Amino acid sequence: MSKPRLTPRERVRAEVSAEILDAAHRQLADGGATHISLRAVARELGMASSAVHRYFATRDDVITALLLREYTSLADALTAAEAAVPRVDHRGRIEALFLAERRWALDHPRSWGLLFGEPVPGYAAPEATTDPATRFFQLLAAVSRDAPAPAGPPSEVFDLPPQALLVAAAIAPGVPGWRLAVAMAAGAWMFGSISAELWGHLGPHDDLETLYRAGVQHWVSLLLG
Amino acid sequence: MSKPRLTPRERVRAEVSAEILDAAHRQLADGGATHISLRAVARELGMASSAVHRYFATRDDVITALLLREYTSLADALTAAEAAVPRVDHRGRIEALFLAERRWALDHPRSWGLLFGEPVPGYAAPEATTDPATRFFQLLAAVSRDAPAPAGPPSEVFDLPPQALLVAAAIAPGVPGWRLAVAMAAGAWMFGSISAELWGHLGPHDDLETLYRAGVQHWVSLLLG
DNA sequence: TGTACATCAGTGAACGCGCGTTCACTGATGTAC
């Protein structure tokens, strides 16, 4: 965190940029990405609507910056949660990842929607954006490399031909194929559980926390054997 | 399908209503629900923008009608797919449900988004709308009631306290608790797999069909024991 | 079968709104000598 020496002008510029993103974030939080409006941002900051363009050329640029920032926030939360568990506690490290992802999503539902939901109409994400889902898999892969691998998959259904998982293998090198397959299924389950809870498709009176934790146990057992 | 006798006027009215929904559906299909505009609908049908209001009082009413229509379309697809499998083939009936849901979603990605995605900003769904996810569970429950149940759950992690699943139990009465728990997890996995595929969060070059089918096998085995 | 009236689909102009972006400008802050 060594602060690069900034001129006063650069400092102010960085601050105002951040304030613009904060305001955009507030709009994201209450109406989703479609709801973000540069004029509303300017109004919130008390500046002329044209002034925002000194900081971000277009609305798309604001959304892209926000996207990257939210991705970093999620990735940091995952990394921190996993790092807090003793290295040898493989089970605990995996559980921490799953629980941290749900926690972050419940705290930032609309951010989750921006990162993982439907593409925003009219907004074209730049190619440079890495898929935010990869961080979860990278951390999972690290645990997997530390943990002793059982001889084979818990069920032959996860014994897939390697060509089925080329992209996954590239993200998480050095992980046996069946573990990749299980991890993909676990990721899909997590993604679905969290999304369904956020958008209200799960019974509002069911105990979703208990349900989620049960699912986590299921996947941890399959992954660690 | 007995046609209630309709006056010519009523017939035309029903046709124009349907054309409005068709146009709205086309807009949904290429930009999501936010993209639906009454003026654009009117333009497409070659009528004055105000005329649409003779059929639907507000934009929200159009979206609601569309929502119900898409829900019915999905429910019909599921029902038909499941009904085509011999009753005694429990495994096949469950597989058919999972595959039909993915098929429908791939064919109607934005409709899937409307039914299961983020709430549309500014649109308040009426309370009357049943959650479209319930149909899947009802059909799954029917198979479950036909299929012989193993003595207990495949893993104790699915042995949840009944209070955790009150809503699920109400939707699918007569199904043992552990089967409900497995079905919920299976539904979450399905929801996540399909959504992730639709929105491009899965490796574009991985064999997603194979991956999905493998997951289905996993859940079928857990459900049927 | 014909007439008088009511119903209702559709028109076109208008209201009032919000949006992203451009542009010529003012005035303060920084830089070079």
Next chain:
DNA sequence: TGTACATCAGTGAACGCGCGTTCACTGATGTAC
């Protein structure tokens, strides 16, 4: 330390757009007698 010039943040008016909805109206279709 002081002066001359360049940089740059911010302004306010404007452009051109699309939107949902209202309203008084026209004219065709249906209904009652």
